[in-house]
Amino acid sequence: MPKAKGKTRRQKFGYNVNRKRLNRNARRKAAPRIECTHIRHAWDHAKSVRQNLAEMGLAMDPNKAVPLRKRKVKAMEVDVEERPKELVRKPYVLNDLEAEASLPEKKGNTLSRDLIDYVHYMVENHGEDYKVSGGLARPLGRYPGPFGV
Secondary structure, eight states: OOOOOOOOOOOOOTSSSOHHHHHHHHHHHHHHSSHHHHHHHHTTTTTTTTHHHHHTTTSSSSHHOHHHHHHHHSSOOTTTTOOOOOOSSSSHHHHHHHHTTTEEEEEOOOOHHHHHHHHHHHHHHTTOSSTTTTTTTTTTOOOOOOOOO
């Protein structure tokens, strides 16, 4: 279908827009959000992923960080050259991650609060009477419980 006459407008260049800030903000929005707070706060957007992780003492590629020794060829002691260790500029990130990993894990296999209250109520009122003829099998009308029995 043809467009209505006079509805298209020429785009004008915005001279008052800071292009450097606009591009930087677009790059930050395009980058994924880092879930780990320790790494996110120490992250430098001007550096690459490999440089950021190396500064924090983390490895980008685990195969290069811990190389496997080849057992076929034995190198002489003179030929073995140790490559220099990369300087860890942000060791606090590694320390925070280790401290967080050493915390005890929270147990998530507990029952819901309303079910615990319901069982507590039934045991208080009926004791160990769980037979069909007794009280625990037939809940009272004033408290039907979480299952609507």
